[in-house]
Amino acid sequence: MRRSAWTLWLPLALFAVFIGFVAVQLADPAQTEVESAMIGKKLPEFVLEPAVSDRPGLATADLRDGKPRLMNIFASWCAPCAVEAPQLAELQRRGVEIVGVDVRDRPEDVAAFLARYGNPFARIGKDDISEVQLGIGSAGYPETFVIDGSGTITYQHIGEIRPEHVELLLEKLREAEG
Amino acid sequence: MIAEFGLAALWLAAVLAALQLGAGIVTLRREDEVLAALVRPAAIVQGALAALSFGALLLLFYRTDLSVKLVAANSHSLKPLLFKLAGAWGNHEGSMLLWVTVMALSGALIALLERRLPERTMLATLAAQAFVGLGFYVFILAFSNPFERLPQPELEGMGLNPLLQDIGLALHPPTLYFGYVGLSVAFSFAVGALLTRQVTPAFARTMRPWVLGAWIFLTLGITAGSYWAYYELGWGGWWFWDPVENASLMPWLAATALLHSVSVLAARDALRAWTILLGVVAFSMSMVGTFLVRSGVLTSVHAFAVDPERGTILLILLALYIGSALVLFALRAGTVAEGERFSVTSREAALVMNNVGLSAILAIVLLGTLYPLVTEAFGVRVSVGPPYFNPVAAMFLLPMLAVLAVGPLLRWRRDSIERVRGPVVLAGVIAVAALVAVLLAGVSGILQILGFALAAAVAVGSVLPLKGRSLRRLPLATWGMVLAHFGVAVSIFGMAADAAWTKERLIALHVGETTQVGPWKVDLAGVEPVAGPNWTALEASLLVSYKGGEPVYVAPQLRSFWSPPQQTSESALLTRWNGQLYSILGEEAEGERWQLRLWWKPFVTFIWYGGVLIGLGGLLALIGRVRLDLKRRYVTARGKRVRGEAPDAA
Numbered sequence: 041m042r043r044s045a046w047t048l049w050l051p052l053a054l055f056a057v058f059i060g061f062v063a064v065q066l067a068d069p070a071q072t073e074v075e076s077a078m079i080g081k082k083l084p085e086f087v088l089e090p091a092v093s094d095r096p097g098l099a100t101a102d103l104r105d106g107k108p109r110l111m112n113i114f115a116s117w118c119a120p121c122a123v124e125a126p127q128l129a130e131l132q133r134r135g136v137e138i139v140g141v142d143v144r145d146r147p148e149d150v151a152a153f154l155a156r157y158g159n160p161f162a163r164i165g166k167d168d169i170s171e172v173q174l175g176i177g178s179a180g181y182p183e184t185f186v187i188d189g190s191g192t193i194t195y196q197h198i199g200e201i202r203p204e205h206v207e208l209l210l211e212k213l214r215e216a217e218g
Numbered sequence: 219m220i221a222e223f224g225l226a227a228l229w230l231a232a233v234l235a236a237l238q239l240g241a242g243i244v245t246l247r248r249e250d251e252v253l254a255a256l257v258r259p260a261a262i263v264q265g266a267l268a269a270l271s272f273g274a275l276l277l278l279f280y281r282t283d284l285s286v287k288l289v290a291a292n293s294h295s296l297k298p299l300l301f302k303l304a305g306a307w308g309n310h311e312g313s314m315l316l317w318v319t320v321m322a323l324s325g326a327l328i329a330l331l332e333r334r335l336p337e338r339t340m341l342a343t344l345a346a347q348a349f350v351g352l353g354f355y356v357f358i359l360a361f362s363n364p365f366e367r368l369p370q371p372e373l374e375g376m377g378l379n380p381l382l383q384d385i386g387l388a389l390h391p392p393t394l395y396f397g398y399v400g401l402s403v404a405f406s407f408a409v410g411a412l413l414t415r416q417v418t419p420a421f422a423r424t425m426r427p428w429v430l431g432a433w434i435f436l437t438l439g440i441t442a443g444s445y446w447a448y449y450e451l452g453w454g455g456w457w458f459w460d461p462v463e464n465a466s467l468m469p470w471l472a473a474t475a476l477l478h479s480v481s482v483l484a485a486r487d488a489l490r491a492w493t494i495l496l497g498v499v500a501f502s503m504s505m506v507g508t509f510l511v512r513s514g515v516l517t518s519v520h521a522f523a524v525d526p527e528r529g530t531i532l533l534i535l536l537a538l539y540i541g542s543a544l545v546l547f548a549l550r551a552g553t554v555a556e557g558e559r560f561s562v563t564s565r566e567a568a569l570v571m572n573n574v575g576l577s578a579i580l581a582i583v584l585l586g587t588l589y590p591l592v593t594e595a596f597g598v599r600v601s602v603g604p605p606y607f608n609p610v611a612a613m614f615l616l617p618m619l620a621v622l623a624v625g626p627l628l629r630w631r632r633d634s635i636e637r638v639r640g641p642v643v644l645a646g647v648i649a650v651a652a653l654v655a656v657l658l659a660g661v662s663g664i665l666q667i668l669g670f671a672l673a674a675a676v677a678v679g680s681v682l683p684l685k686g687r688s689l690r691r692l693p694l695a696t697w698g699m700v701l702a703h704f705g706v707a708v709s710i711f712g713m714a715a716d717a718a719w720t721k722e723r724l725i726a727l728h729v730g731e732t733t734q735v736g737p738w739k740v741d742l743a744g745v746e747p748v749a750g751p752n753w754t755a756l757e758a759s760l761l762v763s764y765k766g767g768e769p770v771y772v773a774p775q776l777r778s779f780w781s782p783p784q785q786t787s788e789s790a791l792l793t794r795w796n797g798q799l800y801s802i803l804g805e806e807a808e809g810e811r812w813q814l815r816l817w818w819k820p821f822v823t824f825i826w827y828g829g830v831l832i833g834l835g836g837l838l839a840l841i842g843r844v845r846l847d848l849k850r851r852y853v854t855a856r857g858k859r860v861r862g863e864a865p866d867a868a
Contacts, residue, residue: 048551051495052544055502059537065591066529
């Protein structure tokens with residue numbers, strides 16, 4: 041019995057497939073950020089209590105009035121959240137409505153945080169069990185979502201908003217409007 | 219100066235590897251006595267130079283020479299000496315240097331000692347060895363120089379990951395590397411045999427000690443790694459199917475298959491092409507594993523410095539080595555004459571089933587490890603874990619265990635079921651008895667039940683080959699086989715017992731309160747701060763007693779390291795012959811209560827006892843083989859007739 045020749049090439053062929061595959065993977069560097077699977081989908085239903093006394097809480101119903109907004113996931117204990125404060129202030133100054141989701145925080149801490157870094161939020165919901173954060177597919181702090189007027193998530197910004205991101209977010213808001 | 223000396227030695231070693239390769243290739247094409255005479259000495263000197271180079275790196279770490287980048291990045295003047303030295307290989311550059319050093323030393327050893335193979339095959343093997351080595355030299359010298367100086371010496375080192383400051387971990391990577399390198403030697407032998415068309419029992423016997431040695435290191439490395447993950451990571455599990463673990467398991471599976479097929483080739487001159495292919499696959503698995511872990515293509519809990527550029531180079535090396543070996547295989551294997559035939563009931567057939575099973579599990583692990591990559595390419599994120607690996611691997615493992623219980627009783631070439639009916643029935647009865655016993659004991663879960671039953675059958679089956687033999691005259695290799703197979707039974711029993719009987723308790727206690735886990739009464743006597751050489755910790759004093767017996771203290775810690783700052787849980791284990799109490803101290807909960815996580819794990823230790831027995835079995839077999847080889851060489855030298863392979867060698 042003579043071994044058929046092509047079976048001897050089989051290991052090489054399998055190996056070549058493996059090499060080709062991982063080579064493609066290498067060329068495309070691994071993603072280190074977790075993208076939300078909720079982009080393009082409706083917000084989940086939620087009602088959050090106010091996090092501070094001078095701003096109302098946040099519910100899904102507040103985000104369906106036809107006006108696109110930014111929804112910012114933050115916490116007083118999150119250092120990058122302080123870093124992005126000037127950019128949020130700038131966005132607010134340019135007419136963007138920003139709502140906040142304050143995750144796993146103490147009322148006195150978040151009040152002190154907002155007093156120190158400014159309060160750009162129209163509404164702040166208190167998310168003590170990360171319910172909203174997980175519900176919209178956010179995996180870290182801070183993250184900022186663009187919500188269109190019908191309550192659909194159209195864009196996710198992972199990490200702090202740096203000065204160069206301000207125009208990008210404004211553009212995304214315009215897209216959400218149109 | 220030491221760093222420059224080490225680097226110079228490394229360059230010279232690389233030059234000698236190039237010479238070894240070039241001379242080897244030329245002698246393959248035409249007779250050239252001058253060049254042929256160069257190959258062995260080149261291999262020996264290359265080994266010595268690589269060892270000097272690695273010695274220089276050890277010295278730099280011993281002195282904590284902070285003008286060297288690698289030392290500054292991975293060491294610290296306050297670190298205990300052992301961990302300073304371990305720092306030499308606890309990083310990418312140093313571990314690559316260790317790899318190439320062990321490989322060069324193996325080459326030197328072959329060149330010095332090996333005289334059984336035809337000289338042309340020997341030279342081809344050394345050339346192949348130099349080919350593999352040269353790639354690593356280029357990689358290290360061009361992209362991962364461990365001796366690089368800093369423009370300005372650092373004042374203090376950057377420390378080492380505190381999770382890695384552990385004696386087990388200091389020894390774990392070198393153990394695996396010895397294994398990988400042993401497989402690279404087997405690979406070189408396979409390539410040498412293919413190049414010179416000498417796939418013979420003599421080739422198998424020459425290759426076997428290297429496979430056996432590599433396999434012992436891999437077995438002990440995996441056993442130790444599993445125990446390390448068990449007590450250090452604090453999750454209470456012993457195998458997580460993490461990519462790094464899979465990366466060490468895959469070469470072990472291939473090496474285990476190779477070990478068995480090489481025995482068939484040595485004893486019966488069968489499975490020629492298959493053995494060659496396994497030789498290539500086993501080494502390629504160790505390279506694939508290293509690549510997957512180091513390139514960052516897969517992510518894992520193990521903190522390796524991940525670098526896509528190095529990944530690319532590793533991939534190129536991998537493609538070069540394995541690709542060319544497989545091309546050679548495709549071209550030459552057809553011309554390797556088919557080996558001896560054997561019947562369906564024979565030792566060979568049982569070993570073929572072992573090989574099929576192991577290869578299937580290897581494929582399953584490889585697919586499971588790569589699957590997340592494949593789906594990610596299509597935009598779907600999945601993680602493949604125990605729910606896939608456990609049942610699918612068990613599907614092949616369980617029948618293999620059944621074959622293992624009776625396989626060693628079969629004769630080579632041709633046997634009949636009738637002849638071994640007695641032992642087969644005995645193993646079957648024991649299995650059924652064990653099955654009934656665990657069912658009566660209330661064990662549920664099909665895998666656990668079958669695990670217990672087959673462990674019992676294998677335990678009995680493994681010692682049956684001793685029946686009717688003169689124990690004093692039994693070859694060491696046979697003792698090794700018996701011990702290793704018994705170790706498999708012990709290990710499987712431990713796995714089944716852990717899965718079936720583990721009790722877990724997660725609780726928050728005030729100091730002075732008591733809880734119960736399994737047969738243990740656990741009393742939280744206090745929580746006190748303690749300080750170590752480079753950490754501080756909160757330590758819980760747990761007063762535990764087994765079934766109302768004498769109470770004993772155990773002390774799990776929540777440790778904080780300060781360089782670099784990191785918090786780890788140090789589990790405290792209390793080992794009895796019949797299991798372990800595993801305790802973890804968590805954070806302080808509200809109201810001055812402390813979170814405790816407790817497990818009672820009956821017979822969990824048998825998993826690692828089994829692993830050690832398997833490794834010891836391999837060691838016995840290795841000693842037996844080497845002694846027999848030396849004796850045979852002595853006898854041959856005196857011109858006497860050489861006795862054939864021991865009939866029960868497997």
